[in-house]
Amino acid sequence: MRNVRKQYWAAIAAALMISAAVTSHAADLVPEARYAGIAPAGSRVDLSQIGTGHRASVDQSGAGQRLMQVQSGTANVAAISQSGSYNAAIAQQSGYGNVLDLTQSGYNNQAAVVQAGAGNQASVVQSGAYNQAYVGQYGQGNQANVSQNGFGGTVIVNQYGSNMNATVTQQ
Numbered sequence: 141m142r143n144v145r146k147q148y149w150a151a152i153a154a155a156l157m158i159s160a161a162v163t164s165h166a167a168d169l170v171p172e173a174r175y176a177g178i179a180p181a182g183s184r185v186d187l188s189q190i191g192t193g194h195r196a197s198v199d200q201s202g203a204g205q206r207l208m209q210v211q212s213g214t215a216n217v218a219a220i221s222q223s224g225s226y227n228a229a230i231a232q233q234s235g236y237g238n239v240l241d242l243t244q245s246g247y248n249n250q251a252a253v254v255q256a257g258a259g260n261q262a263s264v265v266q267s268g269a270y271n272q273a274y275v276g277q278y279g280q281g282n283q284a285n286v287s288q289n290g291f292g293g294t295v296i297v298n299q300y301g302s303n304m305n306a307t308v309t310q311q
Contacts, residue, residue, distance in 0.1 A: 271310070
């Protein structure tokens with residue numbers, strides 16, 4: 141268990157260091173008048189895409205949301221939605237064709253996802269409060285589906301290798 145926690149915090153630290161070292165350009169972002177009256181309520185998104193063909197979709201509502209997303213390599217896809225209050229997510233995708241679908245609602249949920257390799261798929265859905273999830277995929281063609289509903293759950297999924305499948309449901 142100690143080694144798993146070390147890996148969890150090492151992955152978070154690596155994602156933080158990579159995103160701090162990356163210069164992001166948002167020249168193509170244009171403010172839209174329909175959002176002019178919306179206050180951010182202390183929420184924050186840090187998104188970096190390095191390489192080609194990446195796609196990211198972020199939908200964030202509620203107070204105090206935090207998201208850090210880094211994509212490097214080619215053709216990685218992320219769809220992230222945060223609602224509720226004070227949820228936090230860190231995601232790092234490197235390699236080719238990795239797909240992440242992350243949905244957080246509720247209060248004080250935390251998720252960290254690292255996808256390194258090719259063709260990995262991860263889905264994390266958190267609702268309720270104080271849930272924690274870590275998904276690490278290191279290889280090719282891995283699938284991980286995590287669903288947490290309720291209070292105070294912890295899930296750690298590490299996939300080293302290829303073509304693995306993991307499904308975890310906590311209620």
